[in-house]
Amino acid sequence: MILLAKESSSYNEISVYEATQLYGELGKFRYLQFADGAVQGALDLKQPKRMVLEYPRAMAHLMEYNHSSFSSLFVIGHGIGTIAGRYPDKRVTVAEIDETVVQLSRRFFGYSGDNVVIGDGRQMLESVPPGSLDYIVLDAFTAKGTPMHLLSAECFAMTKEKLRAGGAILLNLMGKGGSDRLINAIYSTLAETYACTKAFVLQGEGSDKTEWHNVILIAGSRDMDYRLPDMAGFREMEPEQGYLIVDRKT
Template sequence: MTQFLHQETEPRPIYVYDTSEVYGEKGIFRVLEFGNDAIQGILDLNQPERILFEYPRAILHLMEMNNPSYEDVFLIGHGIGTLSSALRDKYVVISEIDQKVSDLSKEYFGYNGPPVLIEDGYTLLKQMTSGRFDYIVVDAFHEGGIPEQLTTMDFFETACDKLTEDGTLLMNIIGRGPQDPYVQSFYRSLSSLFPVVDLFSLYAGGLGRSKNMIIAAGYHPFRYQQKSMAHFRKIKSPQISAR
C-alpha cells in the first residue's frame, strides 16, 4: 500500500510517500524519491533512528575506524538527512543544492540536525579553508546520477586541497564493478592525487549489474571490520593502463 504525501513534477519530479514494503521488507516506511525511481532516502517510521540504507552505515564505519578523533566534515548531498543527522556531534558543513529537498527533510522526515546550506557543493567547497577537513563525503544524486561537476578533475583537486594531510575523500557512486568505464574514470583521476584508492561494492545482484559502490581516497591503507561494512566488500582495483 502506498500513500502519497507530496507530489510535484516541475522543475523536476519529487515524491514523498508512505509504503508498507521496501526492498522486500515489510513495515511502515516513508520514502523520498526523484524521477526514474531514484530513491533518495527511506525512513523506518517504527524505528526512526535506524539507518536503513547500507552505504551510509558503511561510510560511517570507515570514518570512525580510520580516524576515531575526526571532527571536521564537509558533506555534499543531504537527502532526508541520514548522514547529516549521524554527524550532528561533529563540525559539519552540509551542502544541498535543492531548497525543496531540505524543506521536505524537515517537514516529512523530522530532520532537526545541523543547518543545511543551499549551494552547489563544488562552489561551496572552493570557499573553504585549505587543509580544514578530516573527511569530505559526496552523497549527491539526481535522476541522471552524480552531478557532473562533482566528477571532474578540478573537483577532485579542490577536495584534495581542502583535506587535512591525513584526510579522506569518500564517494557514494553507482557502478557495475571495477571494469566499468565510469568507475575506472573515478579511480584513474583519484589515483593521480591520492596514494591509496580503495573500492567497496555492495554485495548484491550478479556481475555486471549496477549497484552502490564506495570510493575511498586517502593517504594510508584503509582499515575496516567486515562485519560492520553493511554488506559492502572491498573489491579488486581496476587495471588502469598508462595514457
C-alpha cells in the same frame, strides 16, 4: 505504498512514499525518491535513529573506524540528512543544490539541522579553509546521475587541499555490474590525486552487467581499514584502469 508528496524542481521530480516493505524488508518505512526510481533516503518509522540503507551505514563505519574522534565533515548532497543527522556533536556542513529536497527532508523526515547551505557543492567547498576537514562525503545525484564537475581531476585536487593530514573523501555512486566504464574512470581519476584509494560494491550485486548497484569509493593520504561485518554487505572490489575525467574547457 502511499504517496505523501510529489514536487518538481529545476533539478528533479521528487516523491515521498510510505510503505510496509522496502528492498524486501518488512516494517514501516518512509522514503524519498527521484523520478528515476532511485531511493535517496529512507526512515524506519518504528526505529527513527536506525540507518536503513546500506551505503550510509558503510560510510559511517569507514569514517568512525578510521578516525573515531573526527570533528569536521563536509557533505555534498543532502537527501533526507541521514549522514549529517548522525553527527549532531560535530562540525558538519551540508551543500545541497536543490532547496526542495531540503524542504521535504524537514517536513517529512524531521531534519532540524541549521547546517545546510543551498548551492553547488563544489563552489561551496572551494570557500572552505585549506586543511580544515577530516572528511568529505560526496552523495549528490540528479536524474542524470552524479554531476561530472564533482568527479573531475581538478575537483579532486581541490578536495585534497581542504582535508587535514589523514583525512579522506568518500563517494556514493551508482554503477552497473561487470566492468563499468564510468566507475573505472572515477576510481582512476581519484587515484591520480590520492595515494590510497579503495572501492566497495554491495554484496550480491554487480554480476548482471545491466543491473545498477551502489559503489562506495574512499581515498586519502593513508590506507583506510575496515571491519567486513560492519560494512553492511559491501565487499572490496578492484576497478579496472579507466580514463581521466577533467573539467570541460569553456
